[in-house]
Amino acid sequence: MSTPDANVNAANAAEAGASHPNGELAPNYFMHTFANGLRMVGQRMPSLASVTFGVQVPAGIREEPADRLGLTYLLSDMMFQGTEHRNVRQLTEEFEDIGARKGGENAMEYGRYTAQIVGNRFDRALDLFADVMLHPTIPDDEFNQMRSVQLQDIRRRDDEPMRRIFDLVRERFYAGTTLGRRSMGKRETVEQLTPDDLRTFYRARYKPQGTLISIAGAFEWDHAVERVGELFGAWIGEAPAAPAQRPQPQTGMNVEIIEGNQEHIGMAFPFPTYGDPDYYAASVALEIFGGGMTSRLFREVREKRGLVYSVAALFAPNGEFGAGYLYAGASPDKARETVQVMLDELKLLQEQGVSEDELQRAKTQIKSELVMRGESSAARMGALARSWWFERRLITIQELKAAIDGVTAEQILGLLRRFPPTTPLVIGAIGPRTEKELVGDALAKLG
Amino acid sequence: MAAPQVSPSRADQFYTHRLANGLQLLGQRMPDLESVSLCFYARTGARDEADPALYGVSHFLEHMVFKGTARRDTEQITLDFNLMGAEFNAFTSVEQTVFYARILHEYLPKAVDLLSDMMRPRLDADDFSMERNVILEEIARSEDVPTGQAYRRLMQTFYANSPLGHDVLGTKDSIREMSVEQMRAYHARRYGANNLIFAIAGAFEWDNVVALVEQACGGWSDGEAGRQAATHAPDRPLSNVVVKPQLQQQLILVGSPSVSVQDDDLYAAQLAAMVLGDGAGSHLYWNIYQKGLAESASASLSPFDSTGMLLTFLSTTPEHAPAVLELAQAELKGLQADGVQEDELRRAKDKLISRTVLDGDSAFSRMQDLAYTWVAEGTVRSIQDEMARIEQVTLADVRRTLDRFPANANQTIMAYGPLEAAALGLPA
Numbered sequence: 022m023s024t025p026d027a028n029v030n031a032a033n034a035a036e037a038g039a040s041h042p043n044g045e046l047a048p049n050y051f052m053h054t055f056a057n058g059l060r061m062v063g064q065r066m067p068s069l070a071s072v073t074f075g076v077q078v079p080a081g082i083r084e085e086p087a088d089r090l091g092l093t094y095l096l097s098d099m100m101f102q103g104t105e106h107r108n109v110r111q112l113t114e115e116f117e118d119i120g121a122r123k124g125g126e127n128a129m130e131y132g133r134y135t136a137q138i139v140g141n142r143f144d145r146a147l148d149l150f151a152d153v154m155l156h157p158t159i160p161d162d163e164f165n166q167m168r169s170v171q172l173q174d175i176r177r178r179d180d181e182p183m184r185r186i187f188d189l190v191r192e193r194f195y196a197g198t199t200l201g202r203r204s205m206g207k208r209e210t211v212e213q214l215t216p217d218d219l220r221t222f223y224r225a226r227y228k229p230q231g232t233l234i235s236i237a238g239a240f241e242w243d244h245a246v247e248r249v250g251e252l253f254g255a256w257i258g259e260a261p262a263a264p265a266q267r268p269q270p271q272t273g274m275n276v277e278i279i280e281g282n283q284e285h286i287g288m289a290f291p292f293p294t295y296g297d298p299d300y301y302a303a304s305v306a307l308e309i310f311g312g313g314m315t316s317r318l319f320r321e322v323r324e325k326r327g328l329v330y331s332v333a334a335l336f337a338p339n340g341e342f343g344a345g346y347l348y349a350g351a352s353p354d355k356a357r358e359t360v361q362v363m364l365d366e367l368k369l370l371q372e373q374g375v376s377e378d379e380l381q382r383a384k385t386q387i388k389s390e391l392v393m394r395g396e397s398s399a400a401r402m403g404a405l406a407r408s409w410w411f412e413r414r415l416i417t418i419q420e421l422k423a424a425i426d427g428v429t430a431e432q433i434l435g436l437l438r439r440f441p442p443t444t445p446l447v448i449g450a451i452g453p454r455t456e457k458e459l460v461g462d463a464l465a466k467l468g
Numbered sequence: 469m470a471a472p473q474v475s476p477s478r479a480d481q482f483y484t485h486r487l488a489n490g491l492q493l494l495g496q497r498m499p500d501l502e503s504v505s506l507c508f509y510a511r512t513g514a515r516d517e518a519d520p521a522l523y524g525v526s527h528f529l530e531h532m533v534f535k536g537t538a539r540r541d542t543e544q545i546t547l548d549f550n551l552m553g554a555e556f557n558a559f560t561s562v563e564q565t566v567f568y569a570r571i572l573h574e575y576l577p578k579a580v581d582l583l584s585d586m587m588r589p590r591l592d593a594d595d596f597s598m599e600r601n602v603i604l605e606e607i608a609r610s611e612d613v614p615t616g617q618a619y620r621r622l623m624q625t626f627y628a629n630s631p632l633g634h635d636v637l638g639t640k641d642s643i644r645e646m647s648v649e650q651m652r653a654y655h656a657r658r659y660g661a662n663n664l665i666f667a668i669a670g671a672f673e674w675d676n677v678v679a680l681v682e683q684a685c686g687g688w689s690d691g692e693a694g695r696q697a698a699t700h701a702p703d704r705p706l707s708n709v710v711v712k713p714q715l716q717q718q719l720i721l722v723g724s725p726s727v728s729v730q731d732d733d734l735y736a737a738q739l740a741a742m743v744l745g746d747g748a749g750s751h752l753y754w755n756i757y758q759k760g761l762a763e764s765a766s767a768s769l770s771p772f773d774s775t776g777m778l779l780t781f782l783s784t785t786p787e788h789a790p791a792v793l794e795l796a797q798a799e800l801k802g803l804q805a806d807g808v809q810e811d812e813l814r815r816a817k818d819k820l821i822s823r824t825v826l827d828g829d830s831a832f833s834r835m836q837d838l839a840y841t842w843v844a845e846g847t848v849r850s851i852q853d854e855m856a857r858i859e860q861v862t863l864a865d866v867r868r869t870l871d872r873f874p875a876n877a878n879q880t881i882m883a884y885g886p887l888e889a890a891a892l893g894l895p896a
Contacts, residue, residue, distance in 0.1 A: 068500035071826045109758070117749040117815050120822020139825050166760030173763030176716035177783055180614050280714060282611040314534070314556075315546040324542065327601030330609050350609050382550045389553025389572055393503045397830065 047417045051242045052409075057257050058230030061249055062405045062415055064237045066398055072143050072238030073402040075135040076154055077410060079260045080226035082129045083199040089218050091206015093132055095164075095171050096219050097125030100134065102163040105156040109163055112149070119145045129200055130263075130340050131410065137399055140239030144248060151252035157223065164216045172212070175205050182285045182451040187346065189275045189449035190287040198266040200342060230259035235406035238398030268342050272445040272467055276456045284356035284452030284459070288347040288363065290442040295338045295411035299436040301424045306433045307336045307345055308383040309375050310366070315382065317366055322349060328359045340411045345442060353453045360448075360459055364467070367442050374434040388422045443467050482848045483674045490662025490690050493681055494838040494848055496669040498831055504576055504670030505832040507568035508587055509839040511665070512658040514562045514636040515773075516695055524638015525646060525654050527560040528603050532651065533567060534558070535595040537585045542595070548582050560636055562623075563773055564843070570832055573671035577680055584684035587659060596648040604644070607637050614712070615783070618719045618884035625708040626723040626777060626880040630700040660691020667839040670831035697774040701725035707881040709889040709896070717763065718789040718885035720892070722780040722796065726873045729771045729844035733872065735857055736865040741769040741778055742816040743808040744799060744875070749815065751799045752780070761788050765796065773843075778875055786886050793881075793892060800875040807867050821855050 046052060051063040085092045101116075101123070103109045116123055116136075123136040123146075134154065138146045178184050188203050195201025205211070234253075236245055270291060293303045311318040311334025322332045332349040347367075351359040375383075394400040395418045408416040444467060450459055481497035513526050535542045549556045552575040558567040567586060571579050610616050620635050627633030638646075666681055702725065727737040745752035745767025756765035762784040770777045780800065784792045808816075827833040828851045841849050849857075881894060889896045 069829045071829050110754075113748050114815065117819060120818050120826075122823075122826065137826060139822055142822075163758075166758060169760030170757065170763055173717065173783070173785060176785065177763055180715045180717055182612055183609070282608040283605070285612075313546075313550075315550045320543075323602060324598075327598045328605070330602055330606035350605070350612075352605060352608050355605075382547070385553040386550055387553075390555060392572060393555065393570055396501055396503060 046415060047419070050415050050417060052415060053246050055229070055250055055254065057254065058259065059232055059234065059249075059253055059256065060409065061234040061236070061246065062409050063235070063240070063242055063245065064401050064405055065240065065242060066238050066401065069239045069398055070139055071137055071398045072140050072236065072240045073135065073137040073398040074147070074150075074234060074236040075133050075402050075406055076150060077131050077133045077233045077235065077406050078227050079231040079263070080132045080222065082127055082202050082204060083266075084226060084263060085199070085202070085206075085222070086218075088210060089214060090202055090210040091171065092214060092218060092222055093127035094205045095168060095211070095214060096222065097127045097132060097134070098167045098171075099159050099164060099219055100125055100153055100157050102167060103158045103160045104152045105158055106152055109160070112153070115149055121146055127204060129202070133406070135402070143240050143245075147248055147252060154227070155253070155256055159216045159219050159223070161216050164219070168211060168214060171205060172208060175208055175211065178205065182279065182281055183350065186285040186287040186348065186449055186451050189277060189451065190289045190346070190447055193273060193275045193449065194270045194289040194344065194447040195268045195342070196270070198268045200266060200268060200339075226260045228258035228260045229253065229256045233406060233409055235402050235409070237401035237405060266341060270445045270447055272447070272464055274448045274450070274456050274460065274464060276449070276459070277451045278453065278455065279451060281452045282352070283350045284353050284450055284454050286349045286351070286356065286360060286363075286459075287449040289344045289447045290440070290445065292336065292343045292345040292440050292442075293338060293436070294343040295340055295407070297338075297343070299432065299439065300338060302428045302432045302436045303338070303343070303345070303440075304336055304387065305380065305383050305425065305428045306370070306375060306436060307334045308387055309379045310334050310370055311347060312383070313386070317370070318347070318363065321366055322359060322362050326358070326362065328355045328362070338411075356450075356452065356454050356459055357461075361463065364443070364463055367446070371437050371441050371443055374437060375430055377430055380428070380430050380433070384425050384428065387425050391418055391421050391425075482850065484848060485678050487661065487682060487686055489686065489688050490660070490693070491681070491685050491688065492665045492842065493678060494665060494667045494842055495672065495674055495677060496834050496838060496848070497672060497674065498670050498834070501671045501831055502572055503570055503831055504573045504668060504672050505568065505570045505835040506576075506579060506583065506666070506668040507566050507835055507839065508583055509665040509667055509843075510565040510659055511563070511663050511694060511843060513560055513564050514634060515632050515697075516658060517634070518631045521642065521645065522650060522654060523634050523642035524603065524636070525651055526565055527636050527638065528599070528643065528646065529651055529655060530558045530560045530565050530567070531599050531602065532591055532596065533586050533589045535599060536590045536592060537588055538590055539585055545582070545586065548578070552578055554579065562632055562636060566836075566839070568832070568835070576672060576676070580677075580680040580684055584681070587664065587685075588688075589655070591648055591652050591655065593648045596651065600643060600646075603637065604640060607640055607643070610637060614715060614717070614719060614884060618710075618721055618882055621708055621710055621884065622721045622723055622779075622880060622882035625706050625882060626702060627700060628706075630698070630775075632700065632772060632775070657692050660693065661685065661688040662690040662693040665839050665842060667835050667842075669834040669838060695773065699728070699774045701775060702878050702880055705879055705881075707883070707889070707894045709883045709887075709892070709894055711886065711888055712884065713886050715885045716785075717783050718786045718883065718887050720782040720784070720789060720793050720796075721882040721884075722800070723880040723882070724778040724780075724800070724873070724875045725878055726769060726776040726778040727771055727869065728774045728776045730774065731771070731776070733865060733869040734771060736861050736869040737771075737776075737778070737873065738769050739813060739816045739820065739858070739861055740803065740808055740866050740869060741767050742819060743812045744803050745780060746816070746819070751803070752796065755799060756782070756792055756795050761795070762792050765792070778873070786891070789885070789887055790892055797876065804870055804874050804876050807863065807870060810863065813861070813863060813866065817858050817861070820858050824851055824854050824858070
C-alpha cells in the first residue's frame, strides 16, 4: 500500500471546495500519486448509477517497432485473453458476470483500457483490471486467433472507403514520423507479429510511472485510493519517454482510385495541440467552420448546393502536433465542385476570420455540450484522462466554460495567421476520380 | 453478488397525459440533471410506404422538416437550435421517425416551441428539389458500406411480401420521381396529433411541460393512427446471394422468424439471442470469433410491430466462409435442440440488467425508451420494473419461445461478398 502524495491531499482539497489551477481541486475532483509513480484522477458524480474507469498507459501506436505495425491493436485485445490467474474463458465470464462494458483501445500517443459498470460492482471490476494490467500471459493459441481476426479487420476496413480515408490523409500529413501510422497496421507487418513481440513491448512500456487511472461516476475516492494502492502498489518501473517528433507536412494529395458510388474526400492542416494558448480559439473556429448544421461547410456545401450528404470539420489536437480535419462524400460528378467550395471556404475563413455573431453562437453551443456531456461518467472519465495526460492538470467544466468565453474574434484571426489552414493542406481522396479531375491546378495555386 | 443498484436519486417520477386531439405526452423526471431531452416520435416509417411511388418518403420528409415552417425558414430553425446550444437531429427507421433535441433545462419553452413548429413543415417545392440531391447523395453513400447493403438486402428478402422489406432511404428512382404533393399528402395522413408522441426525460416540471405542449400542439388535427400491421414471416427457407468480386470480406446474414415487440416472450427471446451471440461470452463468440475464423460473429433480436427476426451476422474471409456458415448453423441448431443452460441465462440476465441500469443514467436513452415502450405496450416502465421483468424469465420460457420460433427453421440467408452461391452451398 502506497502513501498518499503529500502535495495533493485529495480529501482535504475536496473539503476546501476551491478551484485553483495550481493547487487545490474543485469539489468532487480528486488526484493522487502512488509511491510507484502511478497517478490517479477522479470525479465523483453521486447521482449516477454507473462508474467508468480507464487505465491509460504510455504505449501508443507511435511507439510500435517500425516492422511491427499493428502491434498495439493486437495487444489491446490480447490483454483480455488470459492472465496468470485466469484463462480466457474464466476472465471473460467474470467480466460478463458483473455486466461490464469493457475494452481496450490503441491511440496514437497511448493505450487505454476502460470499463463501465454499475457502481456497486466497482471493486470486482478493479480486481479484474489489476489482473489484466499486471499479469497478462498473451497465450499462443489465443494470439494466433486474434491475429487472424485483426487480419480480417484490415480486410473489412479496406472494403469501406469511408473508414480509411483518413489513413490516406494522415500517412501523407505525418510523413517521415511515426504519427501517421494506421491503427491496425498492415497485412505484411501483422503477419510477422509474434507473442514475444507483444510481451517485449508490454514489459518495456506498461509501467506505473507514466500510467494514469481515471475514474468518474458513482464511487468513493478514499476507498478507490486504498483499493488501487493494494492492487497496483507492487508494480514498479518507468516507461522510456517518447522522443519528440516534428512533422513537416507539405501541400499535396494522396489519391486512391476505386470503383465506388462516391468520392470520399479528406483534408488535413496543422492546428494547435492540447495546452496551446490558441487551443480554445481553435475549437471555436472549427465549430463555426464545420461543427454542425449551422456551420459554414454544412450551409455552403450541403444546404445551398446539395452536393453532399456528409460534410464536417473535426479538431484533432493530439499532444505533439495537432490537426484540423475536413471530410466530405460526394457523387463523382459533384466531387470537383465540392472540393472547390471547401477550398474557397477555407480561404475565406483564413482571410476574414469569424463574425461576432458566429462566435457567440459557437460559444453557446460548445458550453452547452460541455455541461450535457458532463452528465455521463464515460465522457467525464475521458475528459479527466485527457486533461491530465496532455496538460498535467485537472480542468473542471467551469474552467472550460470560462476558457471558451474568453475566446475573441481577434484571437481567432491570430490563430489563423499562426496556422493558415490552406498552407500546408494535405488532401486524400478515395473514389473513381483522378487528382487532376478533382482539383485541377487548385493545389498549385494555394502555394 | 449484489444486484446492480439503481441510484436513489432516480426514484421513479413518471408522467403521462393525452391531449384532446390525441397527442400522447410521456415524461420521466430526473431532477438531479441540468439537461433535458425531448422528442417528437412519429409512428410512421418505411413500413408505412405501401405504395412503391412513396418508397423513401418518410426519410425524405424527415429531412424536409428541417427546411422551414410557416414561421421559420431553414436558417432560422438551425439558428434557433444553435442559440440554445442544443444537440439536435432526427432519424427514420422502418417503423418510426424521431426528431429530438437535448438542451439545458432553462431552454425548455423555446425547444418545445421550435420542435412543435417543425412538426408542421412548409414543404416548399424549391426546397424539396434541392433536398432531393442530398437524399440521392445519402443513397450513394450507403452503397459504399457493404454491411448496410447486406442488411438491407436481407430485409428485402425476409420481408419480400411486406412493406417492411424496402429500404428506408427509398431507391434512386423513387426519390427522383417523387413529387412534393405526394409528400404533403403523406404528411397530412401520417403526422396527425393522434399518431405522434411527445417524450421527455431529464430536468423539468410536468405541469409546465403539459402547458407548453398544449399551447403549441393543442390545435393540431388528427389523422391516421397506427398501421395495419399484418404478421409476416417467411414460411420456407430463402436465400439471396449478391456477388461483389471487388470486396475482400464475405458477409453472411441469417434471419430467422422471431417475436414481435408486443410478444409476451420478448424478454425470453432477447435473452436467448444474447446467449447465442451477444458479444464476449456468447456461443458464436467462443466457437467462431474467438477461434479466429471470423472478424465478427454475433446475433441480435430485431423485433418489430407484429413480427420479428433473429439476426445472425457473420463477417469472414471467402476461404473460411463455408465453414463459418456451417458452424453458425450448428450453433443455431444446438440452441434449438438444447436451449440455454441455467448459468448462461443467469449471465445474460445480469448483462441485460446492467445495461438497463447503465443506460438509465442518460436522459436521452430514457426518453427513447419511454416512447418505444409506450408504442409496444401502451405503458411507461421504470428501470426497477424492467429489471423485474428480466429476472422473471425462466428456462421454461426460453424453451417455449424457441419452440414457437425455431432458430434453425425458415431461415433467410443473405450473402454479400466475393463468393458465388454454389461456394456457400446455397441455391443460385
